[in-house]
Amino acid sequence: MPKTLKTSASTDHPLLLGQSKLWVLLVGVDRYQDERFSDLAYSSKDCEGVAAALASASKRIPKKQLIVHHDASHKPPTLRSVQSSLRKIISSAQADDTVLFYFSGHGAIDPATQKAMLCFRDTRRTDLANTALSMQDLLQSLEKSATRQKLLWLDACHSGNLSIQGAKQYADVESEATGFIDFLHNSVNYSQGFYALLSCDAEQRSWEFPELGHGVFSYYLIQGLRGNAADSQGLIEADSLYRYVYNGTVDYIDRINQRVRELNDEKLGKRDSQDSFLYPEYSLQTPKRIVNGIGDLVIGETLLGGGEEPSTLPQQWTEKPKRIEKIKQPTRLFYPMIGLLLVGFFSHSLSSSGIGQLSQQNQTTELFESNQPCNINAVPLDPDSSQYNAQILMNNCAVGGKWRDVSIEAFTGQSKVWALALSPDGRTLVSAGEPVIEIWGGVDSHAQARANEVQRLHRLKGHSDKVYTVAISPDGQMLASGSADQTIKIWNLQTGDLIRTLKGHTGAVWSVAFSPDNQTLVSGSVDKTIKLWDLESGETTRTLAGHQDWVFSVAISPDGQMLASSSQDKTIKLWDLQTGNELKTITGHDDAVRAIAFSPKEPRLASASWDGTVKVWDTATGALVRTFSGHSDRVVSVAYNPTGDTIASSSTDQTIKLWKMDLETSLGTMSGHSDWILATVFTPDNNALISSGLDQTIAVWRKMK
Structure with a gap:
């Protein structure tokens, strides 16, 4: 449980004594108005989670201001709104104050200027110069402030979810990561008291995982701030936080890839390797640190006090062993990402060619058995007939009862x-x-009903x-x-x-x-x-x-x-x-x-x-x-x-x-x-449960007779 976020051992820090102020500007962007940018699944949640962790960790700091911009907050993640908040901080921060800027969303390289840009909800891909915030402008703004302590946390090279169609071209993502890192390396010598933490290194991408509910970088950043990066006195040094995030990110992806390899080995053992559809592994993601003088600025000169259990993030996020143990449950962990993506169930996120590839293999994918949640058999059907044509059966639940055998079918809005x-x-x-x-009309709760009988009425x-x-x-x-x-x-x-x-x-x-x-x-x-x-x-x-x-x-x-x-x-x-x-x-x-x-x-x-x-x-x-x-x-x-x-x-x-x-x-x-999953409703005959959520899917869970 963190007591302080620090760089020196002193507990009489000006922040704790109220002699200086902590300024925090957090930005998360999921949804983009320009369709050339793919929407992201977890940037707003990343932003919200970091905000909650910082708010808890800074409870002992009397003078602080956290400004949060994300898709579900009062302040929108638009360029003008973020610039307004940034100007407020720059004009108000004093020499002994600390300024922290966090961004989770898309980054881009302006083809005209080769500048690294942060992209907001209203950013236009064809006009980055006027609708995005360049890293150069951001650092120049920070340099104009009186503060000698500046922190920059960036998760701006997202791949989006790993899906068959791909949210972005990987080459674009990798070039963006390289561009951001090159720019920061070139700029750091001119910025005193500067500490940057990036989600990945050059030629890499930043991964998001549904089972974490966050980008992996921000997930471990939150866990570190929540206390998992603290020393025996409960103090979090900036470099300790970096090492924790680095090791957690690398270890998590490595564990996933080990399980993917096990799945592939099992498939290769059952059929000829040339005919087998193998699951892709995740490429390496190694968070990057760029610092001007380790002793000059660390998050540790900015003591972010705390010590009490935060009120807005779940307790288990501070319990590293339990969370990491979920890696041992491949049924829960892998079906959203191994190329199958519950074919047809998430039909809005699958290309027809991707579904066809699985269907042509005439393949029924069986994941490992797991007591909780249920074992899943996903059966891809004819991809050319209807987006609703898919059936997923869940069985062998850990706990018995009338819902032991459930059939699922879904349609998308x-x-x-x-x-x-x-x-x-x-x-x-x-x-x-x-x-x-x-x-929607034609909803039927009976076990043999088909989702493609559902029709949109209005x-x-x-x-x-x-x-x-x-x-x-x-x-x-x-x-x-x-x-x-x-x-x-x-x-x-x-x-x-x-x-x-x-x-x-x-x-x-x-x-x-x-x-x-x-x-x-x-x-x-x-x-x-x-x-x-x-x-x-x-x-x-x-x-x-x-x-x-x-x-x-x-x-x-x-x-x-x-x-x-x-x-x-x-x-x-x-x-x-x-x-x-x-x-x-x-x-x-x-x-x-x-x-x-x-x-x-x-x-x-x-x-x-x-x-x-x-x-x-x-x-x-x-x-x-x-x-x-x-x-x-x-x-x-x-x-x-x-x-x-x-x-x-x-x-x-x-x-x-x-x-x-x-x-x-x-x-x-x-x-x-x-x-x-934001909504659940039972059918009047008690034979089915209907659910929906942010994945654009409406699922009908029917009792099997």
């Missing part, structure tokens, strides 16, 4: 899927995207930003959607026509819920309020205030008497829906409460939290009934099945877990998504 809603008859599914809403365009939440009225006639554009829209579910737009929130709308009588809609927002709306008039009937941070989720009890809300302030509040009176505040989670759901049968409420747990509460007393632990990262959705005896939860660890009140451990774990 046009964007990341933030939320799902299912009609009362279970035949119509609604998915919330960025910013389009899609209505694509609803009206919101101007991400749609975070959707709900269908109990009578199946209306659809409500809430968006980052601060509005709620009411649609006719059958025709897709817009009925009205509800305005009143001053922040993004994260959750909506219908009352059982179809008369009232409840919404929760970033503006920390809950609003009740009359659906006949479209007017606000009541605004409930009480939460101290974003309201993430709202839910109404089956009898329509009670309203529940959950917030980033770590609390759940229960309200009288008729009077608006607050009944009680429930505490017990250690981090934001991302989702809540009422039991359909008992006075119980389930909650999902960023602290990695699912909790069940007695709504009459507010007492904690049960805590379920098992996810390795934030839990972001929770749902009861129709009979109320099973709870499903999904997580940023890319798994779904099923829980029963009478079991200490999960009923089962289901894997298949390649990114955060």
Whole structure:
């Protein structure tokens, strides 16, 4: 557990004494407006994770300012916005202050000037000079500041996910890495007190891994800041941090390649090597350090105090042995990356030629057996018929029960899927995207149903930003959607026509819920309020205030008497829906409460939290009934099945877990998504579970008869 981030042994550092200030500017870019740049999966999460680790490590520093720009933050990762924050820091930093700049996203070499450029959301590939930030300009800006201590952490040579089609040409990535390193080597002699840490060396690329939920460089950077790079006194030296990140990155990729070689050896032993499709290995990635005088500037002259357990990153990220042990579970670890990528399941990320190559081999790939999650058999079907034509069977789960044998089929939307809603008859599914809403028909929960029977009925365009939440009225006639554009829209579910737009929130709308009588809609927002709306008039009937941070989720009890809300302030509040009176505040989670759901049968409420747990509460007393632990990262959705005896939860660890009140451990774990799973919903007949997430995939998990 880190006490200090340092370069000298002194604990009387000006930062800890409040005599100097720590300035941190963190930037992460996943999504690019220019299609010439591939979107990245983990840069925003990298940025958020580094921010949380730094915030925790600097708790003992009285004077500090962290400015964060990423796709999900208040400050967008655009060139103008980042430049504005940079100017603020440069003009304000004093001589004894420390400035840290972190960037995770695409880098590029300007073909006209051969300058190394950092690329932001609005960067245009054909106009890098005016829409990207050159490293030269960045370093010149840092040199203009009065501070003598400057740190630069760059993860800007991403390969994107390893997929058959490839997010970028590898030659481009490798030339970018070389360009950044050459520039920094040439510039370092002119910059005193300079310490740069890069994700890879020349002619290399920076890898991202779904099982880590981060780029590997940033993952180990976060772990190091969280304490794994600390000495016996809890102090983190800059060079110790570098060595930890270097060794962790190299070791992780080497372990993966060892397992890939084992898979290939097994394949070669079963069939002629010339006919066997071999899985590609990952190329070397060795983080690079560029320093002007090791003693002149190290993160250690900038003591980043701490010592308490951080509140926003999961505990297991500080437990290196447990995390590294996941390398021994090849079923979980390798299927997203070994060229197969669950053929057809992630059809949006596979080229037809890639699928065809597997299909022509007439190959059924069987990965090693693993107790958790389930063993996977992926069967590639005809690639020319339909993007839906794929079937994946999961079996031999570690824990028995009705979900032991599950068939999975999936279909893909046009964007990341933030939320799902299912009609009362279970035949119509609604998915919330960025910013389009899609209505799907032909959803069938029976085991023999095929995903290619699902048809897109409507694509609803009206919101101007991400749609975070959707709900269908109990009578199946209306659809409500809430968006980052601060509005709620009411649609006719059958025709897709817009009925009205509800305005009143001053922040993004994260959750909506219908009352059982179809008369009232409840919404929760970033503006920390809950609003009740009359659906006949479209007017606000009541605004409930009480939460101290974003309201993430709202839910109404089956009898329509009670309203529940959950917030980033770590609390759940229960309200009288008729009077608006607050009944009680429930505490017990250690981090934001991302989702809540009422039991359909008992006075119980389930909650999902960023602290990695699912909790069940007695709504009459507010007492904690049960805590379920098992996810390795934030839990972001929770749902009861129709009979109320099973709870499903999904997580940023890319798994779904099923829980029963009478079991200490999960009923089962289901894997298949390649990114955060943000929504889960049971079908009314209890025969299937539907999930969606940031991988643009909607998966239907059906019980096998």
